[in-house]
Amino acid sequence: MNNIKIIRLAGKNSYDFGYAIGKETAREIKALLEKTEYIHDCSKTEANEAYVEFKEMAQKLYPTYFEELQGMAMGAGVDFDLLLKLNIPELDMFITDQDKVGYDDCTTLVRAARGRVQVLHNEDGGSDDGIYLFEGALPSGLQVVCVAYYGYLLGFAANLTARGIFYNCNSLKCKFQRLGIPKRFVTRDALESMSYADFLKRITVKGRAQAQNYIFVEKGKAYDIETSSRGYYAREVKGNFAHANNFLFRDMLKYEGRSHRGVGTFLRSSFARSEVKKVADFSDMKKILSSHVNRPSCVCAHGRDVGDINLTLGVIYFDSEIPDSFLLGYGPTCEAEMKKYGIVP
Numbered sequence: 001m002n003n004i005k006i007i008r009l010a011g012k013n014s015y016d017f018g019y020a021i022g023k024e025t026a027r028e029i030k031a032l033l034e035k036t037e038y039i040h041d042c043s044k045t046e047a048n049e050a051y052v053e054f055k056e057m058a059q060k061l062y063p064t065y066f067e068e069l070q071g072m073a074m075g076a077g078v079d080f081d082l083l084l085k086l087n088i089p090e091l092d093m094f095i096t097d098q099d100k101v102g103y104d105d106c107t108t109l110v111r112a113a114r115g116r117v118q119v120l121h122n123e124d125g126g127s128d129d130g131i132y133l134f135e136g137a138l139p140s141g142l143q144v145v146c147v148a149y150y151g152y153l154l155g156f157a158a159n160l161t162a163r164g165i166f167y168n169c170n171s172l173k174c175k176f177q178r179l180g181i182p183k184r185f186v187t188r189d190a191l192e193s194m195s196y197a198d199f200l201k202r203i204t205v206k207g208r209a210q211a212q213n214y215i216f217v218e219k220g221k222a223y224d225i226e227t228s229s230r231g232y233y234a235r236e237v238k239g240n241f242a243h244a245n246n247f248l249f250r251d252m253l254k255y256e257g258r259s260h261r262g263v264g265t266f267l268r269s270s271f272a273r274s275e276v277k278k279v280a281d282f283s284d285m286k287k288i289l290s291s292h293v294n295r296p297s298c299v300c301a302h303g304r305d306v307g308d309i310n311l312t313l314g315v316i317y318f319d320s321e322i323p324d325s326f327l328l329g330y331g332p333t334c335e336a337e338m339k340k341y342g343i344v345p
């Protein structure tokens with residue numbers, strides 16, 4: 001396994017920040033745009049009309065993140081609208097058969113006991129996705145270290161900020177997805193949070209299009225938040241807990257947009273939630289997230305080459321007793337070597 005690419009930046013305005021990332025990741029962005037089918041199929045009237053609305057909403061509410069993407073497109077030498085469509089995965093609902101079983105993303109384990117929080121998160125994507133590590137300052141000046149996806153805004157995989165905040169995301173599919181604020185912009189905004197209360201306000205912004213799950217850690221406390229396009233449920237995590245890519249909480253089950261219960265996240269989630277009960281330390285957690293039980297719906301996934309639904313791109317470990325860094329293993333968890341990355345002062 002090669003080492004993960006690391007991008008370090010500081011002191012840029014929004015456009016130049018995006019430009020620098022785009023320039024350093026041009027090859028990966030071009031390859032991804034070529035392979036992502038739905039972004040080339042937005043000529044269908046309904047999808048095109050939806051794109052115009054999504055675009056307007058994102059630009060109006062988050063002009064600086066919009067500028068980051070404009071810079072990224074220019075830096076990578078790609079068409080801006082294609083890159084923006086990549087950052088609006090909600091568009092896929094207007095194009096692709098919604099009943100298909102596609103990749104369905106990540107699994108997170110949490111252990112919260114006696115003022116200490118440990119989080120182990122498998123970052124799973126599709127077989128064409130790739131991750132890199134961002135270390136440095138955002139245009140706002142905030143120092144962060146983020147596991148980021150090529151071609152996307154920062155903020156939706158796993159993130160640590162100089163404000164003592166760690167969070168990661170798990171995708172959820174909402175039955176009532178709608179035209180609204182694209183979720184990649186919401187998660188980018190979450191990265192700027194001042195506190196848990198501020199984070200909650202940002203991720204529940206009115207008018208959001210899609211659902212999302214978050215595991216958030218601050219001051220030795222962990223929180224699990226499920227959002228849909230309309231509602232949300234937030235609670236402090238106490239004890240051992242696991243979340244994947246389906247709604248878990250009673251009041252949120254009505255929003256579940258995934259229907260194939262015998263495959264994918266439903267199997268991963270029930271396996272992880274059952275196994276996490278007996279977790280006592282990091283090695284127990286890593287063993288669970290390295291598992292190939294229920295293949296091809298396994299927690300540690302090796303992509304389409306072996307017939308798995310997902311591809312585990314990396315594994316992230318955060319321990320609130322070491323609050324200024326996390327460990328990252330690049331590649332599927334069963335073979336990943338964990339290395340430390342932290343906030344650079």
Ligand SMILES: [Zn+2]
Pocket residue numbers: 290291292300301302332333334335
């Ligand atoms: Zn594996």
